[in-house]
Amino acid sequence: xxxxxxxxxxxxxxxxxxxxxxxxxxxxxxxxxxxxxxxxxxxxxxxxxxxxxxxxxxxxxxxxxxxxxxxxxxxxxxxxxxxxxxxxxxxxxxxxxxxxxxxxxxxxxxxxxxxxxxxxxxxxxxxxxxxxxxxxxxxxxxxxxxxxxxxxxxxxxxxxxxxxxxxxxxxxxxxxxxxxxxxxxxxxxxxxxxxxxxxxxxxxxxxxxxxxxxxxxxxxxxxxxxxxxxxxxxxxxxxxxxxxxxxxxxxxxxxxxxxxxxxxxxxxxxxxxxxxxxxxxxxxxxxxxxxxxxxxxxxxxxxxxxxxxxxxxxxxxxxxxxxxxxxxxxxxxxxxxxxxxxxxxxxxxxxxxxxxxxxxxxxxxxxxxxxxxxxxxxxxxxxxxxxxxxxxxxxxxxxxxxxxxxxx
Amino acid sequence: xxxxxxxxxxxxxxxxxxxxxxxxxxxxxxxxxxxxxxxxxxxxxxxxxxxxxxxxxxxxxxxxxxxxxxxxxxxxxxxxxxxxxxxxxxxxxxxxxxxxxxxxxxxxxxxxxxxxxxxxxxxx
Numbered sequence: 130x131x132x133x134x135x136x137x138x139x140x141x142x143x144x145x146x147x148x149x150x151x152x153x154x155x156x157x158x159x160x161x162x163x164x165x166x167x168x169x170x171x172x173x174x175x176x177x178x179x180x181x182x183x184x185x186x187x188x189x190x191x192x193x194x195x196x197x198x199x200x201x202x203x204x205x206x207x208x209x210x211x212x213x214x215x216x217x218x219x220x221x222x223x224x225x226x227x228x229x230x231x232x233x234x235x236x237x238x239x240x241x242x243x244x245x246x247x248x249x250x251x252x253x254x255x256x257x258x259x260x261x262x263x264x265x266x267x268x269x270x271x272x273x274x275x276x277x278x279x280x281x282x283x284x285x286x287x288x289x290x291x292x293x294x295x296x297x298x299x300x301x302x303x304x305x306x307x308x309x310x311x312x313x314x315x316x317x318x319x320x321x322x323x324x325x326x327x328x329x330x331x332x333x334x335x336x337x338x339x340x341x342x343x344x345x346x347x348x349x350x351x352x353x354x355x356x357x358x359x360x361x362x363x364x365x366x367x368x369x370x371x372x373x374x375x376x377x378x379x380x381x382x383x384x385x386x387x388x389x390x391x392x393x394x395x396x397x398x399x400x401x402x403x404x405x406x407x408x409x410x411x412x413x414x415x416x417x418x419x420x421x422x423x424x425x426x427x428x429x430x431x432x433x434x435x436x437x438x439x440x441x442x443x444x445x446x447x448x449x450x451x452x453x454x455x456x457x458x459x460x461x462x463x464x465x466x467x468x469x470x471x472x473x474x475x476x477x478x479x480x481x482x483x484x485x486x487x488x489x490x491x492x493x494x495x496x497x498x499x500x501x502x503x504x505x506x507x508x509x510x511x512x513x514x515x516x517x518x519x520x521x522x523x524x525x526x527x528x529x530x531x532x533x534x535x536x537x
Numbered sequence: 538x539x540x541x542x543x544x545x546x547x548x549x550x551x552x553x554x555x556x557x558x559x560x561x562x563x564x565x566x567x568x569x570x571x572x573x574x575x576x577x578x579x580x581x582x583x584x585x586x587x588x589x590x591x592x593x594x595x596x597x598x599x600x601x602x603x604x605x606x607x608x609x610x611x612x613x614x615x616x617x618x619x620x621x622x623x624x625x626x627x628x629x630x631x632x633x634x635x636x637x638x639x640x641x642x643x644x645x646x647x648x649x650x651x652x653x654x655x656x657x658x659x660x661x
Contacts, residue, residue, distance in 0.1 A: 349605035356604065411604045439582065439643070440624040442636035443596035446609060451637040 147236040151252060151495070154233055155259030158501040162261035165506050171521035171532035172502055173264040175463050176368070176420050176491035177256065179249045179299075180237070181269040181291060185213040187298065191290040197283075215283050218274035219373055224384040225497045234497040250302030256494050257305060260501055263521065263535040265492075266307040266334070267299070268420075273370040276314060276342025285313040292327050300332025305535050307528075309337040309366050317350040324357045334528045335363040335418070340395035341370035347406035355412045362529055364416040364461070369396045393426040400430055400456070405438075407447025409459040416527055418461045421493060425468045428481045431456050457483045461527050463491035464505065464519070466498040476510060485515045489524045543657040549573070552616070556588045557659075563588070564648060564659055567629045569616065575659040576618070576632050577646040585622025587645065593617050593626070595635060 142153045152159070162168070181188060186205050192198040201214040212220050226234040241251045249267070257265050272291060278284045288311040300306050310327040312320040327333050336358055338346070346367075358365050371391025373379060378394070381387035396419050403409075403417065419427075434452035438445060448455075462482055469475060482488060493499045505511070505519050525532040541559050549555050549568040556565045556578055563578035565588025580587035595615040599607040617626040617635050625643065626635040632645035651658040 347606075352604045406606070407598065411600065438636065439634075439640070442626055443593070443609075445636075446596045446598040447600075448637055450639050454637070454639055 146232045147238045148240070149232065150239045151233075151237065151255035152259050155256060155494075155501070158503070159259045159261070161501065161503045161506075162259075165503070167261035167502060167506075168534070168536045170261075170517055171264075171525065171534060172260070172262045173266075173490065173521040173524035173532075174257075174260070174262045174492045174494070175266050175418070175489045175524055176465060177253065177265045177267050177494045178270050178496060179253065179267050180271075181294075182213045182216070182271050184247075184249070184294070185216075188287075188290050188294045189214055191293040191297075192286050193289060194286055197286055213271065215287055216271055216275070217278040217283075218271055220271065222373060222384075225388075227497065231497040233495040237495060246302035247298045249299050250306065253299075253306055254303055256492075258536065260492065260494075261536050262305075262492070262502070263533060264305050264307055264524070264530070266309060267295075268309070268337070268368060269311070272311065273339045273368060274341055274372070275311075276339045276344070277372060278315075281313075281315045285316050285319045288313040288323070289319075289326075292323065292330075296327065296330035296332060300330070304332070305533075306332055307334045307530075308332045309335040309364075309368075312336050312338050312354070312365075314338045314342060314351075315344060317348075317354055320351075320354050321357055324354065324361065328361045328363065333363075334530060335366055337366045337368050337420075338399075339370060340367045340399055341372045342395075345402050346399050347402045347408060352411070355408065355415055359412045359415040362414075364418045364527060366418040366420050367396055367399050368420040369393070369422040371395075393422045396422040397426055397430055400460075401434065404434060404452045404455050405445045405448070407445070409455040410447045410449060413459070415459075416461060417459065418463065418489065418527065420463045420491065421465060423466050423468050424462060424464060424478050424482065424488075425474065427456065427462060428478050431481060453481070457481070457487065461487050461489055461523070463489045465491040465493045465500040467500055467504050469504065472510075475508075479511075485518055486523060488519045489527065490520045539661050540651075541659045541661055543575075543659055546652060546655050546657055549657065552592065554588065554592065554618070562661060564661075565589070565618070566650065566657060566659060567592075567618065569629060571652075572630075573650040573652065573657055574629055574632070575648040575650050576627070577648070579646065580620040580622060580625060581634075581643050581645065582620065582623055582625045585620045587618060587620040587622075587625070587627065590619045590621040592629070593619055595626075595628075 189201040204214045241248050243251045275284050292310045300308050310333050369392045378387050431453035543566045554567040565576050565578050567574045578588040594611040597610050597612050616629045619626050627645050628635045632647045634640045634643035649660045
């Protein structure tokens with residue numbers, strides 16, 4: 130021992146749990162942002178989440194059908210330990226937090242003192258501030274399974290209730306928070322009504338189809354919807370999800386396997402139908418955004434469809450370009466969860482999807498496989514312009530909003 | 538350049554073809570009206586005997602005013618030769634891959650044709 134001994138102090142957070150403040154959780158991302166100078170970069174996160182079921186008692190107040198609303202309110206009030214009224218899905222099979230190993234996935238019970246805005250505004254702001262994100266688009270979580278609801282009417286009622294709640298209670302709280310209005314896709318007529326009613330609501334920058342569903346996206350009844358969305362100039366997004374009861378996925382005995390495949394599979398199917406039925410030819414200005422399937426599936430589908438198309442072109446007569454051309458020009462992709470284990474593979478993927486213009490950063494915060502902005506910023510074979518595009522400018526152009534710096 | 542006599546004009550019916558072989562070269566000669574088109578019998582995809590495939594009219598998808606699909610139909614004005622190995626379709630008039638225009642590499646290798654005194658010739 131000598132005089133060079135320096136002192137230390139215990140960190141204020143010794144072990145993170147569901148009560149840990151988002152800003153503590155994301156402190157390393159905040160430090161990255163400081164070092165990388167992100168305050169001068171426009172960073173847009175196209176896919177973050179909130180847990181709408183925490184506020185389900187508020188959401189159901191926005192159900193428009195008075196009888197169902199009354200039933201929902203009574204149910205939530207009187208049934209002890211009741212799951213969210215009206216929601217389908219495998220609510221007890223959510224193993225995302227790996228047995229509590231990833232607490233921010235389990236829940237966000239952190240203290241919120243700010244009373245001027247909704248709690249979800251505060252939580253979202255904290256994540257934005259920590260990661261230096263200027264615009265963050267929030268999606269629901271359990272409602273991603275609504276496409277499998279046995280009652281189409283309930284899908285309509287709950288998506289409308291959520292859209293109303295979100296645009297009345299959450300998005301007005303901070304102009305940096307964006308939303309893609311949920312489409313009750315199993316009812317094309319009501320999906321059109323959603324476009325009419327929500328296109329101009331605060332924060333709405335596009336529309337979402339929750340991809341876990343068995344409806345063919347090329348069905349004739351959706352053409353009016355696509356035309357309406359195309360006319361708004363706002364994109365349509367396909368947000369992936371899983372469905373463990375799918376007969377193939379039901380053979381997977383781990384959440385890991387089922388989740389890895391499921392989140393790609395639904396969008397693989399929809400993309401295949403989207404392209405082969407010539408939706409980009411029918412609606413050339415309609416921008417589609419493919420969310421939360423990662424990226425590795427895209428080159429796979431490009432190569433599979435191109436290869437098969439050459440041999441069976443009479444089954445896709447609307448195509449004037451190769452399937453991969455449409456996927457590279459008319460479609461945008463969010464990066465998360467970005468498969469990074471192979472630099473060779475990732476580099477090839479970026480080239481194949483034309484990442485410099487088509488790739489959009491997404492965090493998926495607060496889910497277990499979230500990506501901080503550094504996943505893009507630290508890629509040493511990308512130039513700065515490409516990084517800035519992917520982290521924000523591509524989203525600004527695709528969704529048509531101003532790249533406003535929030536943290537400068 | 539050698540000139541190959543393929544046969545009499547009357548030997549090739551309108552909308553039909555004849556595939557000939559000479560000195561190791563296989564050539565398909567197709568007739569549309571009074572025009573003749575000659576293509577090497579080798580598919581640019583994997584080397585299949587493309588000219589020995591079937592002839593089909595181009596398939597269209599019919600969209601109504603609302604861009605809804607109303608099924609498929611044949612385009613009687615455009616005929617394709619379809620490689621029997623993998624089904625790649627080529628425009629008989631141009632030899633170009635009949636699908637996505639971006640696939641320029643997938644074109645048939647062609648020859649010029651001549652008709653003289655009722656005989657059809659291919660210039661190789």
